Amino acid sequence: MRDALLKALALSAAATSPAFAQDVPFESNAIFLGTLTLEGGPEVFGDNLGEEDGVPLDGSAINDKTISASDIERKNPVDLQELFASVPTISVGSSIPASQKVYVNGVEETRLGVTIDGARQNNKVFHHAATNLIDPALLKSVRVDPGVSPADAGPGALAGTIAFETVDVGDLLAEGDNSGGLVNLEYDSNGGTGSAGSAVYGRMNGFEALLYLKHAEGDTRKDGDGDGIIGSGTNLDSGLAKLAYQAPSGDRLEFSYEMVRDDEARPYRGNIGRIIGGRPVPDTRTYELERRNAVLTYTDETPEGWWDPKVQLSFARTEIELPEDAQRTFGRTQSLSGVFQNTFAVASGTVVAGVDFFRDEGEMDYVSHTNPAFDENPEEKLRNVGVFAQARLKPLDGLRLSFGARADWRELTGVDGSTHKEDGLSGNLAVEYDVTDAVTVSGGYSHIWGGIDLAENFIMNSGWAYPSGGFDPVTADNAFVAVRAQAGAWTFNARLFETNIDNARTASYGGGPALTTDLDTRGYELGVAYGWRDGFVRLGYANIESDLDGRAADSYSGNYLTMPLGEVVTLSAVHSFRDLGLRVGGDVEHVLENARTYDSTTRGRGPKIPGYTVANVFAEYTPKSMDNLVFRAEVNNLFDETYASRATYGQEFAGEVEPLYExxxxxxxxxxMRF
Structure with missing residues (x-):
């Protein structure tokens, strides 16, 4: 481990040199690039609370949950699990970042519209791997629209959207400063993981530049019983580069390039510890996973009248390679997407209208080293053009409206070269009303047309026969009602939600390209929080049920759809001792036993999924004499609990599957240190 830390430190020092422009290895043990702040107070706290708990702050955010810059800085997340911790309606499965998947209101992220800096992500490569591996250290914020999402969020957002935003130079530099940088070193005792990250950034005469690089590596981690977690070593690289120019006229052009690469021995089936029985396979195999994202954006930062344009062109690619002695399997998905839109200022708000497109491709290349007759290289292509409009209005005091519609035209090219065309309409409406100064109610509904989507790369079959009569297009209906009440420093919120997805494509290698499944999720969440000048405490609860084709969901049939999640309670608290430069806090997640499971053999109720309680604490110190230096110490899983995250695959298959433990x-x- 000493060698790993020395290597990470050397890479960190090199990365701070402006001449260092080559790819540099680094990891998921994240640092936050944004401005460090210890501000508190009920007013500031209320804003942060509202963003993270989905409490709308204005008419443009009736139904969103935003993980803000201050939330990310406070959490210091190393992966998606820690990023979304304390939001009980968002769950993340797997203890290994390379196979983590996000579930919003019980729906898997591939059924949501996912973007990074506005770039559409098309990452349904392999069901045992992550769909959107990202380093939280690169992020400025994350906005989640659960269920009901706006039309300008993009096409095919069946159950909402997740929008990741990376940091800009303006987020890192104080007013009047033109250059800066940082170096971060981190060590985790479980697995002996060392990481180093560094960044340089600056601006001059309208030009901006940012370079961030990071590397981490470590050995196998251990669960609460002291047993090694299969395939849990660390060897992760990530980076972010941005160039921008803003003219005196306000015209701004920005190019962003973000990447992450994981290359390490992982469980043979990346999101499963072991399958008990079945065909013999080794415990691990190498997963070479790489995701890249490039975005070119034009905006006018000083719009006048009705002219407030945004033009964006982006390209995203994810590749996974599994090299083995007897075979090699390679999968790639990629998406070229773009949008042209304009925001029209009207008397009571804004109207956004525009056109967008994407061209997605998914391919699998299988090579057998023992029998070339098994080799195959199937590929699907998907094209979409859409037009949309979304209004966000405040027609009366205390009343906020968001409504919109979009039309999409879609064409799928199958592995056999056949084409299948579909088109459809989507619409949404959300309303928020201040009953009193202290009580706000809201509600919304959306109908989303998703047409056809790509099949998973690793289950494509060159021999598929596509339906001559066309596909049954996937559609979704989402609804929610919510209430928030404020009483001094106290905030209370409650929310009911439901999502129904019909004809979700669930193609299989042997079953063909046109199989479908219906998904229904429903649930409710409750929250209460109390804030003071230097901190807060927040308690949340969610209960989520999922059905597949009318029966309780299981994780096998729920691939790319859902998980049997059940009840979750979260508690988080933070307090700052300003005079000492010290901040302390922690969080607790209590997941209740879930008896609502399904047994595919008996076609009845399956085994119960056990509950668990996990607690984490942290302390952060900034010396008065060096306010550019921050020390942080965390104890995670304080009580050494042995558990698997509720959203992790296979827990209901007792005796058949050993899940990946945390x-x-x-x-x-x-x-x-910042400089």
Missing amino acids: PGRSLRISAT
Whole structure:
């Protein structure tokens, strides 16, 4: 481990040199690039609380949950699980970032519209791997629209959207500063993982530039029983580069390039510890996973009248390679997408209208080293053009409306070269009303047309016969009602939600390209929080049920759809001792036993999924004499609980599947210096 830390430190020092422009290895143990802040107070706290708990702050955000810059800085997340911790309606499965998947209101992220800096992500490569591996250290914020999402969020957002936004130079530099940088070192005792990250950034005469690079590596981590977690070593690289120019006229052109690469021995089936029985396979195999994202954006930062344009062109690609002695399997998905839109200022708000497109491709290349007759290289292509409009209005005091519609035209090219065309309409409406100064109610509904989507790369079959009569297009209906009440420093919120997806494509290698499944999820969440000048405490609860084709969901049939999640309770608290430069806090997640499972053999109720309780604490210190230096120490899984995250695959298949367990107790320490 000493060698790993020395290597990480050397890479960190090199990365801070402006001449260092080559790819540099680094990891998921994240640092936050944004401005460090210890501000508090009920007013500031209320804004942060509202963003993270889905409480709307204005008419443009009636139904969103935003993980803000201050939330990310406070959490210091190393992966998606920690990023979304304390939001009980968002779950993340798997203890290994390379196979983590996000579930919003019980729906898997591939059924949502996912973007990074506005770029559409098309990452349904392999059901045992992550669909959107990202380093939280690169992020400025994450906005989630659960269920009901706006028309300008993009096509095919069946159950909502997730929009990741990376940091800009303006987020890192204080007013009047033109250059800066940072270096971060971090060590985690569980697995002996060392990481180093560094960034340089600056601006001059309208030009801006940012370069961030990071590397981490470590050994196998251990669960709460002291047993090694299969395939849990760390060897992850990520980086972010941005160039921008803003003219005196306000015209701004920005290019962003973001990447992440994981290359390590993983469980043979990346999101499963072991299959008990079945065909013999080794415990691990190498997963070479790489995702890249490039975005070119034009905006006018000083719009006048009705002219407030945004033009964006982006390209995203994800590749996974599985090299083995007897075979090699390679999968790639990619998406070229673009949007031209304009925001029209009207008397009571804004109207956004425009056109967007995407061209998605998915391919699998299988090579057998023992029998070339098994080799195949199937590929599907998908094209979409859409037009949309979304209004966000405040027609009366205390009343906020968001409504819109879009039309999409879609064409799928199958592995046999056949083409299949579909078109459809989508619409949404959300309303928020202040009953009193202290009580706000809201509600919304959307009908989404999703047409046809791509099949997973690793199950494509060159021999598929596509339906001559066309596909049954996937559609979704989403609804929610919510209430928020404020009483001094107290905030209370409650929300009911439901999503019904019909004809979700669930193609299989042997079953053909046109299989479909119906998904229904429903649930409710409750929350209460209390804030004071230097901190807050927040309690949340969610209960989510999922059905597949009218029966309780299971994780096998739920691939790319859902998980049997059940009840979750979250508790988080933070307090800052300003005079000492010290901030302390922690969070607790309590997941209740779930008896609502399905047994595919008996076609009845399956085994119960056990509950668990996990707690984490942290302390952060900034010396008065060096306010550019921050030390942080965390104890994660404080009570050394042995458990698998509720959203992790296979827990209801007792005796058949050994799920991926979460790491046991660990001490994580870090130091960040800004200059």
